[in-house]
Amino acid sequence: MAKKSFSAAAGLISLTILLASAGPLAAEEALHRVWAVKDCRLIVPGKPALDKATVVIRDGLVEAAGQNIAVPADAEVIDGAKLTLHPGLIDALGQSLLKLPEEKFDPAKFYSGEFTDKDRGITPELKAFDYVALGKATLEKYYKLGLLAAQVIPSKGVFTGQASFFSLSSEDKNKALVLKDNWLGLGYSPASFMVYPNSLMGVVALLRQEFADASHFGLSASRWSKELKGLSRPAYNSRHESLLDYAAGQKPVVFFCNNQHDILRSLDLAAELGLDALICDLGSEAFKVIPELKKAKARVLCTVAFKAPPSSLQSQLGKTEKEKAEKEVYPKNPVRLAEAGIPFAFSSLGTDDPKSFMEGVEKAVEAGLSRDKALEALTVTPAAFLGLDKALGTIEPGKIANLVLVEGDALAKEPKVKTVFADGLKFEFKDAKAKEGEKPTVNVSGRWELNMPEAGLKVTVDFTQEDSGLSGKMTTPFGAFDFTGGNVSGNEIYFEMNISVGGQDIDLYFSGTVTGDNMRGTAVQGTQGSTEFTGKRNPS
Amino acid sequence: MTKHRLVAVLIGLFLGAGVGLFGAPPAERTLLLKNGHVLPIAGESFDGDILIVGTRIAKLGKDLTAGPGVEVIDLKGQWVMPGIIDSHSHIALEGGVNEMGELITAEVDVLDIINPEDLNIYYALTGGVTSIHTMHGSANPIGGRGVVLKLRWGGSAEDLIFKGAPLTSKWALGENPKQSNTIGLGKARYPKTRMGVEEAIRLEFERAKDYMTQWADYDRRAKAARKQKNAALPLPPKKDYRREAVADILRGKLWVRCHAYQAEEMASIMRLCKEYGVKLAAFEHGLEGYRVTNELVENKVAVTTFADFWAYKWEAYNTLPHAAALMAKRGVLVAINSDDAERMRHLFLDAAKTVRFGGLSELEALKTITLNPAVLMGIDKSTGTLEAGKDADIAVFNRHPLDPYTVCQMTIVDGKVLFDRAKYLEDRRKAEEAKKKAAETPAPKDKKG
Numbered sequence: 001m002a003k004k005s006f007s008a009a010a011g012l013i014s015l016t017i018l019l020a021s022a023g024p025l026a027a028e029e030a031l032h033r034v035w036a037v038k039d040c041r042l043i044v045p046g047k048p049a050l051d052k053a054t055v056v057i058r059d060g061l062v063e064a065a066g067q068n069i070a071v072p073a074d075a076e077v078i079d080g081a082k083l084t085l086h087p088g089l090i091d092a093l094g095q096s097l098l099k100l101p102e103e104k105f106d107p108a109k110f111y112s113g114e115f116t117d118k119d120r121g122i123t124p125e126l127k128a129f130d131y132v133a134l135g136k137a138t139l140e141k142y143y144k145l146g147l148l149a150a151q152v153i154p155s156k157g158v159f160t161g162q163a164s165f166f167s168l169s170s171e172d173k174n175k176a177l178v179l180k181d182n183w184l185g186l187g188y189s190p191a192s193f194m195v196y197p198n199s200l201m202g203v204v205a206l207l208r209q210e211f212a213d214a215s216h217f218g219l220s221a222s223r224w225s226k227e228l229k230g231l232s233r234p235a236y237n238s239r240h241e242s243l244l245d246y247a248a249g250q251k252p253v254v255f256f257c258n259n260q261h262d263i264l265r266s267l268d269l270a271a272e273l274g275l276d277a278l279i280c281d282l283g284s285e286a287f288k289v290i291p292e293l294k295k296a297k298a299r300v301l302c303t304v305a306f307k308a309p310p311s312s313l314q315s316q317l318g319k320t321e322k323e324k325a326e327k328e329v330y331p332k333n334p335v336r337l338a339e340a341g342i343p344f345a346f347s348s349l350g351t352d353d354p355k356s357f358m359e360g361v362e363k364a365v366e367a368g369l370s371r372d373k374a375l376e377a378l379t380v381t382p383a384a385f386l387g388l389d390k391a392l393g394t395i396e397p398g399k400i401a402n403l404v405l406v407e408g409d410a411l412a413k414e415p416k417v418k419t420v421f422a423d424g425l426k427f428e429f430k431d432a433k434a435k436e437g438e439k440p441t442v443n444v445s446g447r448w449e450l451n452m453p454e455a456g457l458k459v460t461v462d463f464t465q466e467d468s469g470l471s472g473k474m475t476t477p478f479g480a481f482d483f484t485g486g487n488v489s490g491n492e493i494y495f496e497m498n499i500s501v502g503g504q505d506i507d508l509y510f511s512g513t514v515t516g517d518n519m520r521g522t523a524v525q526g527t528q529g530s531t532e533f534t535g536k537r538n539p540s
Numbered sequence: 541m542t543k544h545r546l547v548a549v550l551i552g553l554f555l556g557a558g559v560g561l562f563g564a565p566p567a568e569r570t571l572l573l574k575n576g577h578v579l580p581i582a583g584e585s586f587d588g589d590i591l592i593v594g595t596r597i598a599k600l601g602k603d604l605t606a607g608p609g610v611e612v613i614d615l616k617g618q619w620v621m622p623g624i625i626d627s628h629s630h631i632a633l634e635g636g637v638n639e640m641g642e643l644i645t646a647e648v649d650v651l652d653i654i655n656p657e658d659l660n661i662y663y664a665l666t667g668g669v670t671s672i673h674t675m676h677g678s679a680n681p682i683g684g685r686g687v688v689l690k691l692r693w694g695g696s697a698e699d700l701i702f703k704g705a706p707l708t709s710k711w712a713l714g715e716n717p718k719q720s721n722t723i724g725l726g727k728a729r730y731p732k733t734r735m736g737v738e739e740a741i742r743l744e745f746e747r748a749k750d751y752m753t754q755w756a757d758y759d760r761r762a763k764a765a766r767k768q769k770n771a772a773l774p775l776p777p778k779k780d781y782r783r784e785a786v787a788d789i790l791r792g793k794l795w796v797r798c799h800a801y802q803a804e805e806m807a808s809i810m811r812l813c814k815e816y817g818v819k820l821a822a823f824e825h826g827l828e829g830y831r832v833t834n835e836l837v838e839n840k841v842a843v844t845t846f847a848d849f850w851a852y853k854w855e856a857y858n859t860l861p862h863a864a865a866l867m868a869k870r871g872v873l874v875a876i877n878s879d880d881a882e883r884m885r886h887l888f889l890d891a892a893k894t895v896r897f898g899g900l901s902e903l904e905a906l907k908t909i910t911l912n913p914a915v916l917m918g919i920d921k922s923t924g925t926l927e928a929g930k931d932a933d934i935a936v937f938n939r940h941p942l943d944p945y946t947v948c949q950m951t952i953v954d955g956k957v958l959f960d961r962a963k964y965l966e967d968r969r970k971a972e973e974a975k976k977k978a979a980e981t982p983a984p985k986d987k988k989g
Contacts, residue, residue, distance in 0.1 A: 113727030120641075188635065194726050200635020201648040201676065201684060205781060209647065212779045223775055231775065261634065261655055261697065311634055316659045 034058045035426060036071040037403070040080025043410045044087065044394045045376040055085055057401040060424030065395045078405070083418060086375065086410040087395055088148025088402030091357065092382035093163070093183075093254065093280060093301050094348035097152045099133045110194055117239065121157025121191030121203075122210065124242040128152040129164040129180050134171050137504045140526040142168050144429070144507075145358045146404035146415060148422045149178070149392065151382075153185045155256055155349065158203050159210065159243070160185030163254075165386055167402060169423035179386060183278070184246045187256040188265070204265065211273050214243035246275065254278040254301065256349075259309040260285035267296045278385065282350055283309040287336035299343050299385055302377065304360025305350035306330040331367035338373045345382035346374075362413055371411050378411075400424075430509075430524040438490040440468050442514045447538040450474075452523060454531045461535070463495075470495055493519065568594045571955055572606040573613050576620035576936070581903070581910050582925035590620065592932040595954035599928055613957075618949060621906060621941050622926050623670025623933030624887050627844040627913035628797075628824050628877035631660040631674060631884070632689060632700065638677035639684065643717070643729060644744050646709065646785035648684030650676055654697035660881040661693050661700075665959040667885030668935030668948040671702060673917050678712035678799040678824075679719075681731075681740045682786065686710050686797060688917050690933075693958050706918040708821070709789050712799035713737050713809060714855050721853065734805050738812060745816050748786035751777075795821040795918060797844075801855040803831035810839045822875070822916045827859035833870035842873035842916035847890035848897070864908065865898020875913035892942035902942055931955075 035057040042053035042065065054069040055062060063072075071077060109115055117123065132152050142148065148168050154161035165179040186207065190198045197203045220234035245251040253275050255266035263279055263286060270277035279286065279293070280301040286293060293300065306326055308315050314325035337344045346364075348357035365374050383393030391400050401424035407416040419428045444463045451458050463472040470486030470493060478501050486495030496509045510533070512521020517537035524530040571592040579585045580600060589604040590597060606612050630637045634655040639645045654674075664672065675686030688705035715721060717737050719729055731737050754777040765771040788794050796813065800806050800823045813820040823829060826843035827850055829836060836843065843864075850859045860866070868874040876891050878884035891909045894900040900908075914924025923931045932955035939946040951959040 110726035196641025197639060198636065198641045199639040201650060201653045202639040202641060202645065204652040205647040209781050216778045220775060265652060311655055311657065313657050
């Protein structure tokens, strides 16, 4: 047992180290390097596309962008011909980078009655920053979709915690951080039951009382600091201290709204309590309250799961009506907001990962949202909501160089991202795809031994080839993994899989050439690097 | 299958008729109901007509004539009564009807959680109900605020609110607030006796009085400071929404609606309310109310109760089928309520039981679901009877509303027909046909744009 786990760990370490070091560029090397993307199609939301444009990147920022830009002598040139360059996409509010410790409710609390503020869902001191994990493989997934910045927020309970915003250029969250504790989350779902508040009406009442308490704490503390005599000293309260700026409307709060009624509640509460509020439309029902949103000059964070909330009429009428609405009505939410001129940014809350997030955005596009509007909701609008419109969202001199170089159009379905710049650091995807279209001249079905000497790793692969289709399973010291895709064209084979090692998900792409019972090729791990492999068919 | 058909119909109704009904201010539309057998509750029944102008009843009488452009509905001798009022309901709310986390939760407010898209609103209309008092449950001696709604289906939460109706404070005595039926589910919560429940209320009154004194004191000092030049305003006391709500009870701003079953605790709470000058509008359920009719009459406290629903827990055993009638005959203001989204659709049958079980007159029986609840909810100036000047809230039945075979045919709220059984059935038939047709024709293949 011990020996086995040791070899598995060793295998993992050598694989990741090798892939990383064999990568095109480590981030540190790229620092202060100068790049010029030449002859690309430049897309900035709200402006006409520019063909044959050049963008110069220096020290993490955009130095110049447009047509007829001279390439500086010290710049490394990237050929952008036939490629599109657009601003890095922003996930305005999400959770897939948040790794909160798993909590188990202790039933003994029922009997002791000793509930904490956390049990009551009052955790304004909870800071997303402290729980964000930016693994290489995770960043990879974002890059692949052109997502280069993300805001992270805890969303459980009533006072859910504070957000942080990251530009995804480094595994070191201290380097990636752009804004810390910038928004406060407010939710309508009680954190647990048997403890106040355990109902929606209780939650609303609590929101009022807590903000009033925080304001009073702030007032008493500032009075006392000015006038030490004649006033009783207020007791310190870290919870109320965390709420002070939000209670005063100096920092934005974001209401997590499960349905249209939550949106109206939030607009009313924001007006009543003087909060600077954003609406996070978890129920995709903002389209039902457009006049009210307009009147309040609301900013909306559109989620893209497009599930009809249980309170909706369609859900009350049964499964058929609900599913119909989720297909035909709810995905139109962003379209309706765009038509009404209500500013909105896309949020990944309610989707599982960046991939399903971008699939959700695509759903909105299929429901009629223009790609330009969609791009706006992933770039300039979230930047504006964050107060970062001078730094992010477009491609202009002086702005952070978060750029995506992609084949075809911006926000195409299944985008083929070639290269991204995050904070001016270059991450390039290796092309791993096999050729397609040729009739297979080989059949690889059967068991093979693959050897990756640079990674010090030997694996077994069982191939099943049916015409040009290729499926199979790779058995490694750290588990067996099924292919997620594969094909054979001529004597070239291609297969891919997602392996899970040490809590990390890694996408691997293999391409190679087959000669009889031998094969030789390259295994690629996104922008992280590649390694050579050789393979031999098992004689047995 | 049936459910799916209903689905299509209701969506059609909602999208077709509901949306936009309340968007614009109502024009002075005129509607004439002809040839009804009218039970106005106020005054003698008669065969005749009702003229509605805008949202109100303009005239009742025989042979009323319609001018040009007036919409006329011929009732063909059907029975017409005031829209039914359900004085105890929990519909049109979302996110839970009980805040059980603490004993006293006077600060919670059902105004914050109205769900205007609760289908039960529409279902209530199918039973002739036009106004309700909706509130949270009975987990707390002093719970939160309740509200009177007019069932303007299709409107927003704001549209549903019965303007001018007093807000209420929901209280509860007995088994529920002392959590007699949740033993073992957690730490025992004070109080565990009926004495303790009453004491919890008294204690809260005293706390609210202190709170009021603090603010009065602050206001006085602030006023004095404002008169002086350059004097700093004193530090205000902390705002406490719970104390504010209880203070509103003491100030008489909220009408108390108190869930209670047993006679002795009703008598006791009436004494407490008298002591503090609190407006106790009604006991909810009040199954033993027939034992304290003198006290109820003396303190002008109504009882809103069930027709024949008891023995579902220990404190609900000691009652009689004719309890409602007995109380009414002794001069207690009695209303029959539903407390339930289903029972709500046939309150007229429950009212009829007071005739069958207790020998109330038909008029008195009908009052238990119209005028009486209107009085105890403080809305009798605008609804509860059919009279010129009152809101045009009307229910139409094919037989006498107390007839066991009667079916509600039409419900009018503020002069608008929000339920019409004939139209509903017709729409349902059409939706069925459309569905059948859709099933027969193969669906065109999706073209990707």
